[in-house]
Amino acid sequence: xxxxxxxxxxxxxxxxxxxxxxxxxxxxxxxxxxxxxxxxxxxxxxxxxxxxxxxxxxxxxxxxxxxxxxxxxxxxxxxxxxxxxxxxxxxxxxxxxxxxxxxxxxxxxxxxxx
Amino acid sequence: xxxxxxxxxxxxxxxxxxxxxxxxxxxxxxxxxxxxxxxxxxxxxxxxxxxxxxxxxxxxxxxxxxxxxxxxxxxxxxxxxxxxxxxxxxxxxxxxxxxxxxxxxxxxx
Numbered sequence: 386x387x388x389x390x391x392x393x394x395x396x397x398x399x400x401x402x403x404x405x406x407x408x409x410x411x412x413x414x415x416x417x418x419x420x421x422x423x424x425x426x427x428x429x430x431x432x433x434x435x436x437x438x439x440x441x442x443x444x445x446x447x448x449x450x451x452x453x454x455x456x457x458x459x460x461x462x463x464x465x466x467x468x469x470x471x472x473x474x475x476x477x478x479x480x481x482x483x484x485x486x487x488x489x490x491x492x493x494x495x496x497x498x499x
Numbered sequence: 500x501x502x503x504x505x506x507x508x509x510x511x512x513x514x515x516x517x518x519x520x521x522x523x524x525x526x527x528x529x530x531x532x533x534x535x536x537x538x539x540x541x542x543x544x545x546x547x548x549x550x551x552x553x554x555x556x557x558x559x560x561x562x563x564x565x566x567x568x569x570x571x572x573x574x575x576x577x578x579x580x581x582x583x584x585x586x587x588x589x590x591x592x593x594x595x596x597x598x599x600x601x602x603x604x605x606x607x608x
Binding site: 426427428429430431434444475487488489490491492493495 | 503532539540541542543544547586588595596598599600601
């Protein structure tokens with residue numbers, strides 16, 4: 386069966402500090418991978434998605450970046466965090482082709498920028 | 500622009516039935532999803548509709564009308580554990596998911 390891991394679960398970082406969140410998927414090959422952010426009481430905002438190693442599409446302009454160094458590893462980074470980067474970060478995967486497949490979410494990372 | 504509308508919050512009684520509506524305006528349509536999200540947790544998949552009509556899964560059912568840009572999630576025999584947010588999402592012509600803000604469902608004994 387497939388499993389998706391995210392860490393850390395919670396993170397408190399000062400403004401201006403760097404960020405690295407990691408997501409790994411087990412039990413599947415060549416998945417589509419996604420990074421979402423969810424502000425309190427809000428819907429999911431797609432940040433990045435990837436259809437393969439080294440292939441990253443960005444949905445919104447921001448000070449975040451993503452990388453996919455391995456097939457089942459997806460990393461979200463920032464060089465300098467802003468207060469507005471606080472939120473609940475979710476990694477998700479879906480099967481390829483994903484025409485009719487739901488997305489499966491990791492447990493999430495709650496980031497507070499102080 | 501693309502838009503998904505859901506009520507912000509609903510309240511229902513344990514054992515009753517509740518219907519959560521979702522209307523959408525998107526560039527193309529390639530399926531509608533419902534997810535459940537408990538507070539502080541990740542969303543989990545509930546249902547998928549791509550053709551008009553009703554899909555039933557135990558206590559949960561989801562309905563779709565593509566001509567009206569409308570869906571609803573029907574929850575029967577409500578239990579306290581059903582207290583959660585319910586997210587509606589539509590896959591657009593580019594096969595990207597457009598998410599609603601979610602409906603917070605409060606179940607009272």
